[in-house]
Every structure is written in C-alpha cells, then in structure tokens.
Amino acid sequence: MNFYGNVNKVLYGGDYNPEQWPKEIWKEDMRLFTLAGIDVLTINVFSWAALQPSEDEYNFSVLDEIIETISVAEMKICLATATATHPAWMARRYPEILRVNADGSKRKFGDRENSCPNSGIYRMYAGRLARKLAERYGKLENIIAWHISNEFSGYCYCDNCQNAFRQWLKKRYKTLETLNAAWNTSFWGHTYHDWEDIVSPSFLGGEWTGHQHRISGSCQIQSIDYRRFYSDSLLDCYLVEVRELREITPQIPVTTNLMGTYWDTDYFKWGKHMDFIAWDNYPWPDCPYTRISMNHALMRGCGNGKPFSLMEQTPSVTNWQPYNSLKRPGIMRLWSYQALAHGSDTVMFFQMRRSRGCCEKFHGAVIDHCGNENTRVFREVAALGEELKKLGDAFLDSRIVSQTAVLYDWDNWWATSISAGPTIDMNYPEEVYRYYDALAKQNYSVDIIGVDTALDNYKILYAPLLYMVKPGYAKKLKRFVNNGGILLTTYFSGMTDERDLVTQDGYPGELRELCGIWVEETDALLPDQKNGFVIKDGELAGTWKAEMLCDIIHPEGAEVIALYESDFYAGTPALCRNNFGKGQVWYFGARPQQELLDRVTALICGGQEIKPVFPVTEGIEAVCRIKDGKEFVFVLNHNKNDMKITISEASRDIITNKKFDADECFLLPAAGVLILVKN
Ligand code: GLA
Ligand code: ZN
Numbered sequence: 001m002n003f004y005g006n007v008n009k010v011l012y013g014g015d016y017n018p019e020q021w022p023k024e025i026w027k028e029d030m031r032l033f034t035l036a037g038i039d040v041l042t043i044n045v046f047s048w049a050a051l052q053p054s055e056d057e058y059n060f061s062v063l064d065e066i067i068e069t070i071s072v073a074e075m076k077i078c079l080a081t082a083t084a085t086h087p088a089w090m091a092r093r094y095p096e097i098l099r100v101n102a103d104g105s106k107r108k109f110g111d112r113e114n115s116c117p118n119s120g121i122y123r124m125y126a127g128r129l130a131r132k133l134a135e136r137y138g139k140l141e142n143i144i145a146w147h148i149s150n151e152f153s154g155y156c157y158c159d160n161c162q163n164a165f166r167q168w169l170k171k172r173y174k175t176l177e178t179l180n181a182a183w184n185t186s187f188w189g190h191t192y193h194d195w196e197d198i199v200s201p202s203f204l205g206g207e208w209t210g211h212q213h214r215i216s217g218s219c220q221i222q223s224i225d226y227r228r229f230y231s232d233s234l235l236d237c238y239l240v241e242v243r244e245l246r247e248i249t250p251q252i253p254v255t256t257n258l259m260g261t262y263w264d265t266d267y268f269k270w271g272k273h274m275d276f277i278a279w280d281n282y283p284w285p286d287c288p289y290t291r292i293s294m295n296h297a298l299m300r301g302c303g304n305g306k307p308f309s310l311m312e313q314t315p316s317v318t319n320w321q322p323y324n325s326l327k328r329p330g331i332m333r334l335w336s337y338q339a340l341a342h343g344s345d346t347v348m349f350f351q352m353r354r355s356r357g358c359c360e361k362f363h364g365a366v367i368d369h370c371g372n373e374n375t376r377v378f379r380e381v382a383a384l385g386e387e388l389k390k391l392g393d394a395f396l397d398s399r400i401v402s403q404t405a406v407l408y409d410w411d412n413w414w415a416t417s418i419s420a421g422p423t424i425d426m427n428y429p430e431e432v433y434r435y436y437d438a439l440a441k442q443n444y445s446v447d448i449i450g451v452d453t454a455l456d457n458y459k460i461l462y463a464p465l466l467y468m469v470k471p472g473y474a475k476k477l478k479r480f481v482n483n484g485g486i487l488l489t490t491y492f493s494g495m496t497d498e499r500d501l502v503t504q505d506g507y508p509g510e511l512r513e514l515c516g517i518w519v520e521e522t523d524a525l526l527p528d529q530k531n532g533f534v535i536k537d538g539e540l541a542g543t544w545k546a547e548m549l550c551d552i553i554h555p556e557g558a559e560v561i562a563l564y565e566s567d568f569y570a571g572t573p574a575l576c577r578n579n580f581g582k583g584q585v586w587y588f589g590a591r592p593q594q595e596l597l598d599r600v601t602a603l604i605c606g607g608q609e610i611k612p613v614f615p616v617t618e619g620i621e622a623v624c625r626i627k628d629g630k631e632f633v634f635v636l637n638h639n640k641n642d643m644k645i646t647i648s649e650a651s652r653d654i655i656t657n658k659k660f661d662a663d664e665c666f667l668l669p670a671a672g673v674l675i676l677v678k679n
Contacts, residue, residue, distance in 0.1 A: 003144040003253055003276070004307075008393045010340065011076065011144070012385055013040035014349030014366070015312060018066050019047055021353065025371075026066070029353060030073035032367055036378065037385020041070055041352065042078040042311070045150050046112065048129065049087040060136055067137065076144045078311075078348075081133060081241055083126040084150035085112040090125065097122040099156035102202040106158075113149070116156045117237035118164040130241040134248035146249070147311075148241045148256040151280065152234040153264045155226075161233070162200045168229045170195060182499040183221050190219055201226050211424045220418045221500040227414045231266045239273060257311045258302070260295035261429040266410035268450035271302035278311035280350070281339060282318055285325040289621055289638040290440045292335065294433055294448065296342035297440075298408055300400070301448040307397065310339035312350040316364030316377045324362070329376065330671030333384050334636060337673040341623040341634030343400050347388065349381075387655060394654055395675070398627030402445040403610050406436045407463040409451055415468045415500055416492070423524040425548050426492070428465060434594060435462040435488070438601040443612035443622045455480040459608040464588075466493040466511070468500065474510035481514060482581030486604050489515065490588040491549040492522060507551075508587075515587045516558030516578030519551040523569070532565030533574045533596060540599055546574060546590035553589050564589075617645055620668070635674040642669045651676040 003011075013033070018026050033041070043066060044051075052058050070077055086097055091109035097119045098107045107114065115122045130148070137143060173179040176192055185191045192198055201207045201222045210216030217223040242254050253275030258267050260279060271277055279299040283292045300308045315332050317324045327335075336347040354365035366381050373382070413428040439446040439462070447458075451473055455461060461480060466489050474494075481487050494508025494515075503509025507519040525531065531546040543565055550564065553573040562575035575592075578585045586600065605611075614622030619639035625632045632654070637643050645668050647660040653674040660666065660676070668674065 004345075004397050006076070006141070006144055007396070009039070010388045010391065010396065011040040011309075011346040011348070012388050013038045013075070014042060014352050015045060016041040016043050016352040017046070017355070018043070018069075019050055019062060020355055023065070025353075026069050028371070029367065030069060030075075032373055032378070033075065033352070034073060035373055036366060036382040037389050038075065038352070038366070040076040040078055040144065040346070040348065042080060042147055042348065043067075043070070044082045044133075045080040045147070046082065046085050048082040048085060051082060052087055052125075052129065054089055055093065058132060060132075067140070071140070071142055074142075076142045077140070078145045078147050079133065079137060079143050080147040081126070081130045081149060081245075083115075083129060083148070083241065086115045086122065086125075090121075094119075094121045096158070096160060099154070100158040100161075102155065102157055102204075102207070104157065104202070104204045113151055113153055116158055116160060117152075117233045118156070118158075118160045120160075123237060123240045126237070127240045127244045131244040131248060134245050138249035138252065143252055145276070146245050146252055146254040147278070148238055148245075148254060151257055151259060152238060153259070153262070155230050155264070157200050157202045164233060165200050165226065165229050166195050166198055168232065169198065169225065172225075182501070183219055184501060185219070188218055210420070214424065215418055216420060217418060220415070220420070223418050224411065224414045224500060227264075228266070228411070231264065231269065231410070234265060235270055235273065238270075242273065255309070255311075258299055260298060261408075263413070267299070267302040268410070268452065271304060271306070274303070274306070276307040276309055277303035278309040280312035281310055281335070282312075282314065283335070284321055285323070285327075288437070289338070289619070289636075290437045291433055292338060293342060293440055293621065293623075294436045296339060296344070297436070297446060298448040300343045301408070301450065301453065304453060305399070307345055308343045309346040309348070310336070310344040311346070311348050313339070313348070314364040315349050315366055315381055317362070319360055319363040327364075328671075329380065332377075332380055334638070334671040334673060336384060337634060337675075338621065338636055340395070341621070341625070341636065343625065345396050347384070391654060391675075395625050395627060395632040398625040398630075398632060400445060400447070400623065401457075401626050402447040403458055403608070404439050404444050404460040404605065405447045405449045405453075405455075405458045405462070406432060406439065407451070407461060407466065408432055408448050409466075409468075411470065411498065412465060412468050415496065416465060419467075421524070422492070422522050423549060425527070426465065431465050431591070434591070434597065435464045438594070438597045439605075440621075442598065442602060442605070442616050443614050444601075444605055444610060445613055445624055455485065458485065459610060460486045460488070460604055462488045463493070464488075464490045466490075467495045468498060469494055469496070469510045470498045474514070477511070478514055478580070481583035481585055484582035486584050486586070486608060487514070488586040488588070488600075488604065491551045491590055512556070514578070514580055515576065515585050516556050516580070517573070517576050517587055518554045518556055519589070520554060521552045523550040523552065523567070524548070525550065531567060531574075531590060533562035533590070533592060534565050535562045535575075539603060540596065544596035545593035547593070548591040550574070551589035553587075558585075558587065615646055615648060617643055619643065620645055631678065633674075633676040635668065635676060637668045637670060637672045640670055642667050642672075644668075647676065650679045652679055
C-alpha cells in the first residue's frame with residue numbers, strides 16, 4: 001500500500017505547527033506555501049494536550065479548522081496521531097506513564113517521546129486518540145498517510161517495563177534453565193531460580209558506564225536482550241495505534257519517522273510493520289556524502305522494496321548540533337535530490353514556519369521569523385518546488401536495483417558495542433560505513449540489507465564485523481557463496497551465536513569453513529599504532545596500513561593475499577581469499593586502509609561484471625532508479641567546485657531538458673544535479 005493512488009508528483013512540504021500561531025497567520029501561510037510549490041503538510045504531531053484537555057474531554061475544533069484551512073488551499077495532509085507528548089494532566093494523574101531513568105530516578109512531566117511504552121494507561125489513551133482521529137478524519141480524501149507518534153526512542157526502567165521484560169524473556173527462553181544457560185549465569189554467581197528475580201539491567205545493577213561513555217555490563221547478553229526487548233516494546237506501542245487506524249481506515253497507509261543508524265530501534269523489524277518507510281535526515285554540516293547515502297540505503301533496505309519517504313530535513317539549519325552552520329546555497333536542493341536519487345518519493349522539511357519560543361526557535365524553517373518570502377531559504381525552497389512540479393511523476397514509485405549489498409544488523413551493533421574488549425574503537429555503524437563507502441563512491445549501486453533479506457538478487461555481499469552469527473545465517477551465506485556469490489567479511493567475525501556465547505569451534509566459528517581460515521588470536525592496536533598489509537604482486541601490490549584489530553590467521557585452504565608487515569606476527573596472513581563452491585570469500589584480518597578496500601572492491605566488482613552506474617569522478621555521486629525498465633540516472637556534484645564529467649551515453653537531463661551526445665563533456669556546477677534518461 002502506498003500513497004500513489006492519490007498523488008502524481010514528488011510530495012513537497014513538511015511539519016507544520018499552526019497551533020503555535022494565531023489564525024490570521026494561517027491564511028498567510030497558505031499563500032506562502034502555494035508560492036513555494038508546497039503540497040503536503042504534516043500536522044498534529046504535538047497536539048495531544050490541545051485535543052484532550054482533560055481525562056473525559058476531547059476537543060477537535062481547532063484541528064477541524066486547521067484541516068479545513070489546509071484542504072481549502074488544496075494541500076495534502078500527513079496526519080500525525082499526536083501521541084508523542086502525553087498531556088500534563090495525564091502525567092500528574094497517572095505517574096505510571098512517566099519513565100524511570102537507568103539510575104532509578106523517576107521522571108516528571110516535560111519533554112517529549114518519553115512515555116513508558118509498557119504502560120497500559122499510555123497505550124489505552126494513545127490507541128483511543130488514534131481511533132478518534134481515524135473516525136473523525138478518515139474519510140477525507142487529502143489525507144495521504146498516518147504519521148504515528150514521532151521518532152520512537154529511549155528506554156524506561158520502571159516496574160511495568162521490568163515485568164514486560166520478564167514476559168518477553170519467558171517467551172524467548174521458555175524455561176529458566178534455558179535462560180540460565182543462554183545468559184551463562186554461573187559466571188559471577190548470577191543463576192536465577194525465579195523469573196521474579198530477573199531485573200532490567202541498569203546502572204543500579206548489571207551495567208555501568210564504560211570507556212567513552214559506552215554501556216558496559218557484567219552479563220552482556222542481558223544488556224543485549226534488554227535492547228532487543230526495548231525495540232520490541234516501542235514497536236508494540238506503535239502497533240497499538242496501527243491496529244486502531246487500520247480497522248477504521250484500511251485505505252490510508254501508516255508510517256512513523258525513523259532516524260537512520262539509530263541505536264535504540266532495530267528498524268529491520270519495524271520496516272515489516274510500516275506501509276512505507278519514512279525517515280528524518282539531519283547530517284552534520286561536513287558529513288561525507290556517502291555517509292548520508294548510507295542512511296538512505298539503510299532506511300530503504302529496512303522497507304525491503306516498500307516505498308520510501310524523506311519525512312524531515314532542515315531547509316537551512318538545525319538547533320541541536322554543537323555548531324549549527326547554515327546549509328550553503330544549493331545544498332538543500334542537492335541533498336533533496338540525493339534523497340530522491342536513493343528512492344524517496346517525497347521531499348519534506350522540519351519545519352514550515354519557525355517557532356517564536358522554546359528550543360526550536362532557532363531551527364531552520366521554510367518561513368523565517370520575518371514571516372515573508374524575501375529570504376534566501378524561501379527562494380531556494382520555492383525554486384525546488386517549481387522543479388518538482390515540472391518533474392511530475394517521472395520517476396515516482398521507481399526502484400533501485402543493486403547487485404551488491406552490505407549487511408547491517410542491530411544485534412551486531414549492540415553486541416560489539418557492549419562487548420568488553422578487544423577494543424573501544426569498534427564502532428559498528430562507522431565500521432560498516434567504510435565498506436559501504438568503498439562501493440558507493442565508485443558508483444556501484446548498493447543496497448543495505450538485514451539478516452532476513454533474501455540474497456538471491458545479489459552477486460556481492462559485504463558483511464564486516466559479523467561478530468554475532470544468528471541461527472541459519474552461516475548456512476544462508478554458504479548457499480550464497482556456493483551459488484557463485486562473493487562474500488567479504490572481516491576481523492572479529494563469527495565470534496558468537498545469538499546468545500553472545502563464543503564459538504567452541506575455533507574462530508571464526510560457523511564461518512570457518514566458508515572463509516577457509518582459523519583465527520587463533522586477535523590483537524588490538526593502540527590508537528596511534530599501525531601494522532601493514534604487504535602484498536607482493538598483482539593489481540593490489542604494495543604495503544597498506546592495517547588498523548584497529550589484527551587477527552592472527554592460519555589458512556585452512558584459503559589463498560593468502562597479504563601478510564602482516566610487523567610485530568611478532570609479521571609475515572603471517574593478513575588478507576585471505578577462499579574459493580567455496582562457485583564463489584569466493586575474502587577475509588580481512590585487520591581494518592584495511594581505505595584505498596586498499598577501494599581497490600579490492602573494484603577488483604571484486606569487475607570480476608562479477610558489475611559496472612558503475614556512471615563513470616567515477618571524485619565527489620560525483622550517481623544512483624540509478626528504474627521504472628518499467630526505464631532508467632533515471634541521478635548525477636550529483638558534492639564537490640565545492642564545478643566538475644568536468646563525461647556523459648557516456650546519449651541522454652537528456654529531465655530537469656532542464658538539456659540533451660547530451662554520447663561521450664560529451666560537461667561542466668557540472670558545484671552542488672549541481674542531473675537526472676539523465678537515455679534518448
Ligand atoms: C526531529 C523531530 C522534529 C524536530 C526535528 C529538529 O526530527 O521529529 O520534531 O524536533 O528533529 O531537527
Ligand atoms: Zn516503563
């Protein structure tokens with residue numbers, strides 16, 4: 001299900017909070033939005049207190065008027081269910097909806113996205129409000145989606161959560177005996193004889209702040225399970241509203257806004273329950289473009305083929321980064337097209353009009369405090385609005401087809417981060433990013449996938465830091481490689497099973513046969529310490545830096561490609577390649593210098609006859625969307641300067657209608673964008 005039945009262009013708009021403004025302003029807002037080509041508004045995100053002023057009283061009159069105003073202006077609505085901030089009276093009356101911090105302190109009213117997701121009272125009232133909204137507004141034709149709550153996140157350590165955790169554990173482990181075995185509780189005397197003895201791991205018991213503010217704990221699987229449980233709790237809470245909405249308005253898609261590589265929530269699980277994926281993109285000012293694109297690819301991957309929407313970005317500036325630089329002229333446009341390139345069918349902002357008070361008053365908006373259209377930001381927004389109108393539905397609902405994929409797995413993030421040893425430099429998302437970057441910056445079309453995603457359509461899979469191997473996954477990888485796939489994996493992989501219990505079969509455990517190696521020990525390098533990959537001959541010849549972790553490897557059938565340069569393991573294997581069935585497995589014993597990874601990537605892709613979607617030029621990103629066999633190649637200049645590019649095939653840019661001959665050179669301006677279709 002998606003919103004295309006109702007839409008014939010890229011939706012353009014964003015979060016609008018008219019309840020913060022007198023009604024006279026609303027009319028002016030509609031004029032300005034129309035001027036800017038805006039056609040969708042997300043409303044009602046934080047209106048619960050207004051909609052339900054007391055326990056038995058609901059009042060929709062202001063929302064009625066807001067919806068009427070927007071509808072008269074012929075705009076579409078993404079209607080939020082307003083459950084992201086519980087009303088103050090509810091917090092006073094029912095303290096159970098307030099969360100408890102990890103240090104045991106009880107929260108008071110204030111802030112947002114902080115209701116206890118396991119509170120029956122909260123769930124009951126949230127579900128009821130969603131239902132009332134569906135009953136009241138569900139028949140309106142201009143509602144294109146339900147936006148449930150806002151950025152589900154955070155943890156709670158209250159008794160309700162603890163009870164729910166015990167129930168979750170009972171469902172997972174069935175008996176205490178199984179749980180004790182899975183949690184290895186005989187370590188430090190933690191054996192449980194009663195489910196009631198199990199507590200939520202927190203700073204009051206079981207966890208402490210480790211190096212670099214990471215969570216450390218004595219029973220790490222308990223901490224991992226708490227993360228799994230908590231992502232599920234938030235998801236269950238989301239589903240309470242989904243059920244109410246689907247019952248009354250099965251025709252309106254439901255979604256909520258996700259946040260990219262976000263620690264709290266396993267979005268691969270969430271994606272299964274969303275009609276389309278929506279996410280909020282707030283890169284830091286000098287964020288590498290491939291790091292932004294990685295988030296797009298991850299979010300798209302969590303939808304596994306579902307439509308995908310950029311729900312929020314700032315038109316100019318954020319308020320919550322340490323240094324809130326303005327987006328330079330052209331960057332909002334460039335990053336909007338980047339989202340479209342990666343599959344989004346919307347370009348949406350937070351926020352439409354800049355608040356006067358409270359903490360988001362200095363957050364960028366389409367309409368600034370001066371309240372008129374005579375600003376740089378407004379002009380840029382309006383210019384993009386004009387372009388999007390002209391583009392119509394050209395590439396709407398098209399898909400990205402990739403032969404290469406990178407694995408992302410929240411369990412592996414939690415496990416490697418909570419792990420005590422071997423190094424605190426193991427930062428899962430940033431580690432995965434290195435491997436994604438190698439593919440993306442060479443313009444290979446690349447997906448990010450989860451452990452449940454089918455591998456049949458891929459020729460190459462990068463699965464770095466595959467520390468935890470879940471049941472059946474090694475088999476899946478074996479089938480993939482056996483059928484001709486190329487797998488690349490790394491240091492500290494195949495270490496544990498899903499219980500975080502270390503393999504007894506020699507590292508990398510279940511991956512040992514596949515990789516054709518045995519890892520005996522793993523050395524952690526100090527921050528300024530380096531080793532090297534020494535490669536004697538062939539296209540990878542040279543000495544390349546080896547960083548962070550060095551596995552000491554014994555080949556068991558694998559071919560040795562590189563040897564360590566120094567230390568007591570100098571001259572032993574650092575990079576291996578194993579033939580397995582019709583395919584191959586590459587194993588990096590240490591984190592490679594990026595250039596080596598880039599070269600290996602080019603070699604592997606070349607070997608699999610995978611071509612970049614566009615010739616590679618530094619800082620030029622290219623992504624291809626395909627609709628009914630028609631290709632749309634987005635070419636984006638992320639450099640600060642104009643770049644000469646060569647357009648290999650005769651084509652036309654659908655933004656300007658400019659035609660190019662085959663092999664034509666073109667000076668793409670800084671922050672410039674082309675969307676090329678073949679002539
Ligand atoms: C998030 C929220 C918005 C707003 C923006 C500010 O994405 O969903 O309500 O606070 O951040 O960047
Ligand atoms: Zn709680």
